[in-house]
Amino acid sequence: MMLTDRHADTRAQPLLPQSPHLRRDELAQQQSLRQQRAFCLTVGQLALRSLYRELQLYPKPGLVSPVDSGSHADMDVVTFMRSLFALRHYFIRITQAGMAGTEFAVLKQLGMDAERAMLRATAGINTHRGAIFCLGMLCATAGYCHARRMPLSAAAIRASLLIQWGDGLSRHMQDRAVTSHGTQVAQKYAVSGASEEAALGFPSLFELALPRFLQTLGAGRGYDAAAIDTLFTLMATINDTNLYHRGGLAGADKVKTSARQFLDAGGCATEDWRERAISCHSAFIQDKLSPGGAADLLAATYFMHGLSYLR
Template identity: 55%
Template sequence: MNQHARAHAECKALRCAVPDPAALRRFCAETARIAVGCLHAELVLYPKPGLVSLVDNGSHTDMNAATFMRSMFSLRHYFSAICRAGFDDAPFAVLRQLGIDAEARMLRATAGINTHRGAIFSLGMLCAAIGRAKAQAIAPGAESLRAVMLIRWGEELTAHTRPGGAASHGLQVADRHAASGAREEGALGLPSVFEVGLPALRLTLAAGRGMHNARIDALFALMAHVSDTNVFYRGGQEGAATVRCLAGDFVAMGGTAHGDWRAYALECHRTLTAQKLSPGGAADLLAATCLVHAVARP
């Protein structure tokens, strides 16, 4: 093959490696559909200590399941857009602005109530990594998605942990209690998702106890592990210790493998609701765990 023919073949191969615009739109839309579905799966899960579900509002008086549904609906285009941005190798500043715009739409949809701020960040970064992996023809395994996220945006994610002038509840609590929030999770490549939530979910599935139980086990594992700024904000050190202790006991008893797991989970729900404690950070990380499981090839 002469040089001209070889160059022509290489160009043709590159064109074949890039999806046509319609196929790429479908891919990003499907990724967004899965992401929203994972948020819905977290919402409908029950029993779920202190958190909003279809059954009750948990520790919250300002939001209910309908609030969460409006929030999810407002985010569907964001997940598609940030997946496409990842495919296009967008810098972190572009991803960050997409997240800021998504948060504004969420707050308009919920009349100012923060339902999914942490999820906008964690699931958004995962959607960007899914898009980037697609562009590089990398199979979306759990390890490869985490690696793509850290290699492409890791430096900026680390810098994002302390943005100048930020004064969100999460950052205030992190300063006061040294608690890790969504930003810190992102800087480390979502370790709670890949090292805690996902293994717990897959272990239960491998044991044959089904997806509902797997999500319950993953949630309690995350509650026992995460220094949740949502909990610290509402209950301080004592509230955080309560959540970790109750969740740790659930994990230690074998989680959903125990015959009385549902009764204990309901008791945890009543306890956290009575104390107005809500592990929303763990809930967001559960949705992120579900997203990785849904798209990752073992």
């Protein structure tokens, strides 16, 4: 049987070669996606490592460490490790969302999902609520800057955070439910909380904590000493709603006074700094005081320092 002309034409139709330009574009796009995924993974790992370093640090007055549970009877280092494992995907996802320049409502939902995962892992214990918010926003901003070929400097991160999500953060601060401990404390004692700190571009992080961390490092006193000096600087300065909730005005004042005394005596530049920090730790435990807000900002300091080495 003879083939019709139509069949013959179809059979003989040569396959058109793919344009080398299109092929190169596809390969470039695939490489770009791989690089973006790798960056998000790196940032997510940095966030977890920053929280882990804060957890491992000792002595941290009133706070959980591998040595003891500080002022907390309901959590220990294992509780925190469970929480970190539950958050391992969150920081990657919020970095990806930041790359896309997504609206604040999406970032907020990712944070709420992460908080639920944390509470499931810890049987309802709040280990990292503040860090989910603070570090989450910093991860998103790092993604935003990287996708637009902007430097990952402290100045660029802070400016981009305010430009891209400042309005959303301000509304978040105003709309927060009054049922949270932080909001109740802020209203009762007329102090600012984590939401206001974020809406202002984390001034305590960028203007106090990070400069002090770099100052101690630059003096050659080591990573742990830099972290302790930074923690005490934050304790002496910020209005930590965790402290007002646990110890009222007297407790918050005691923490600030103790931290200032530690710093005025030379901080970690003195030979006996560890003994003085442990003494402060014992005093905080006795009064059940825990500067959790300062710990969150210390983790953020670790994160920003590590971020400066990424490209």
